[in-house]
Amino acid sequence: xxxxxxxxxxxxxxxxxxxxxxxxxxxxxxxxxxxxxxxxxxxxxxxxxxxxxxxxxxxxxxxxxxxxxxxxxxxxxxxxxxxxxxxxxxxxxxxxxxxxxxxxxxxxxxxxxxxxxxxxxxxxxxxxxxxxxxxxxxxxxxxxxxxxxxxxxxxxxxxxxxxxxxxxxxxxxxxxxxxxxxxxxxxxxxxxxxxxxxxxxxxxxxxxxxxxxxxxxxxxxxxxxxxxxxxxxxxxxxxxxxxxxxxxxxxxxxxxxxxxxxxxxxxxxxxxxxxxxxxxxxx
Ligand SMILES: NC(=O)c1ccc[n+]([C@@H]2O[C@H](COP(=O)([O-])OP(=O)(O)OC[C@H]3O[C@@H](n4cnc5c(N)ncnc54)[C@H](OP(=O)(O)O)[C@@H]3O)[C@@H](O)[C@H]2O)c1
Numbered sequence: 001x002x003x004x005x006x007x008x009x010x011x012x013x014x015x016x017x018x019x020x021x022x023x024x025x026x027x028x029x030x031x032x033x034x035x036x037x038x039x040x041x042x043x044x045x046x047x048x049x050x051x052x053x054x055x056x057x058x059x060x061x062x063x064x065x066x067x068x069x070x071x072x073x074x075x076x077x078x079x080x081x082x083x084x085x086x087x088x089x090x091x092x093x094x095x096x097x098x099x100x101x102x103x104x105x106x107x108x109x110x111x112x113x114x115x116x117x118x119x120x121x122x123x124x125x126x127x128x129x130x131x132x133x134x135x136x137x138x139x140x141x142x143x144x145x146x147x148x149x150x151x152x153x154x155x156x157x158x159x160x161x162x163x164x165x166x167x168x169x170x171x172x173x174x175x176x177x178x179x180x181x182x183x184x185x186x187x188x189x190x191x192x193x194x195x196x197x198x199x200x201x202x203x204x205x206x207x208x209x210x211x212x213x214x215x216x217x218x219x220x221x222x223x224x225x226x227x228x229x230x231x232x233x234x235x236x237x238x239x240x241x242x243x244x245x246x247x248x249x250x251x252x253x254x255x256x257x258x259x260x261x262x263x264x265x266x267x268x269x270x271x272x273x274x275x276x277x278x279x280x281x282x283x
Contacts, residue, residue, distance in 0.1 A: 001041050002242055004224055006131050006154040007177040012103065013070055014219050015239050016042030018183065018228035025054040027230065032058035034232045036069070039239055044157075044226040046074035046107055047092060048279075056096030071098065072226075074107035074135055074157075075116060077277065082115035089123050100128050105135045105157055108276060109267060113145070121151050131155065133178075136267050139168040146176050157181040160223060162193065162214050165258040170223075182218050185225035186211045186238075187263055198253050206244045209237055216241040217254045 003011040017035040022028040028051045032043055036058070045055045052073060059069055073096070079088025092101065104120055106113050113134075120132045133155030137145060146152055156173055160166050160182035173180050187193045189211070199210045206213070211227070215238060218225050227238040246254070265272040 001039060001239075002219075004179055004222070006179050007152060008131055008154055010102075010130050010154075011070075012131075012155070012179065012224060013040070013042040014224050015215070015241065016040060016044050016070070016072070016181075016224065016226040017235065018044040018226040019051055019055060020046070020049055020228055022054075022228075022230060023050055025051065025057075028054035029058040029061070031230055033062055035235050036062045036064050038232065038236050040235065041068055042070040042072065042224075042226065044072045046105075047076040047079065047088065048074065048107060052092055052095040053097075056098055060097060066098070070102040071096070072103040072105065073101055074105040075120075077108055077111050080106075080111035080113065080116045082112070082119050085116040085119035086122070089119060089128070093128065100130060102129075103131045103133055103155060104129045105133045105155065106137075107135050109134070109137045109141045109145075110273065110277060114148070117145075117149055117151070124151070133157070135183075137169075138267055139172045142169065142172045142176075142178070146172075146178075152176055153178050155179045155181050155224075157183055157226075159184050159262055159264060160218065161185050161187040161263075162196075162199070162217060162254055162257045163187055163259050164262055165255065165260075167258075170221075179224060180222070181224040181226060183226060184264065185218055185227050186214050190263070196257070198257065202246065202250050202253070208241075208244060211238060212241050213246070213254075216244065216246060217251065220246055220251065 002014045017040040123129045124132050131154040133153040135157040199213050203210045203213045
């Protein structure tokens with residue numbers, strides 16, 4: 001595994017394993033144990049995924065030492081605000097059954113993110129969280145957030161894939177030394193990705209698959225990725241991207257696939273924002 005160094009000096013694996021929508025506890029445990037076995041060292045969960053208990057249980061059962069595993073979780077909107085966030089963070093630690101969280105993210109840029117950040121900062125300073133970050137902060141909110149907080153987020157996790165490359169956000173993140181991390185890095189295995197002729201030609205040249213080229217592209221640009229699959233063979237496929245290097249010409253060809261549009265939802269679209277806020281549930 002290769003690592004990125006975050007702005008507070010800690011090391012984060014370049015490729016992680018995401019567990020969104022793996023809601024059955026036994027299946028989630030099996031997936032995390034398989035992922036650790038095939039070489040993943042970063043597990044990406046969230047309060048909103050409803051599987052922190054299963055993830056923590058798998059980490060405790062695994063033979064991989066805790067300090068070799070990088071565990072990310074995210075605070076759900078319902079637990080935002082200084083007091084509520086303190087309870088919510090402790091809730092995650094309890095459900096995970098772990099002494100510390102490696103990376104805690106604010107899941108969405110809504111509600112009282114400033115009070116939430118103060119609570120996260122206290123747990124960070126107390127050594128209960130090794131790095132704190134944000135998710136789904138677009139360029140304008142990123143600038144605002146960086147300027148009015150003492151601690152600069154270590155990571156911003158965003159929808160990012162070959163069809164949505166986020167140049168504006170990357171520019172702000174590079175300026176402030178915030179590590180970019182891509183969610184849905186293979187566009188959820190979409191048909192338009194799996195049948196793209198440019199990606200197909202590049203994949204054939206290297207004897208790789210299209211998802212591997214799509215993931216390699218992001219990592220080569222300095223972006224961490226957290227692909228999800230329940231399939232052990234695909235787990236191996238998605239992590240096997242460190243034995244080839246895309247040329248400048250290939251990087252430029254893939255750059256042109258950017259549509260500048262989300263596949264899923266926009267944190268700038270009032271309808272999408274309302275939909276997300278209506279999803280508020282306690283975990
Ligand atoms: N911060 C946020 O707001 C946010 C939002 C969304 C996601 N995330 C995180 O990002 C992770 C990944 O995102 P995602 O799950 O939305 O999308 P993704 O990783 O781009 O794609 C996952 C989908 O692609 C399929 N797949 C995986 N590997 C494949 C391969 N090699 N070939 C073909 N199909 C493949 C999977 O199916 P199978 O499982 O059947 O293999 C699954 O349906 C999540 O699990 C979560 O941890 C964060």
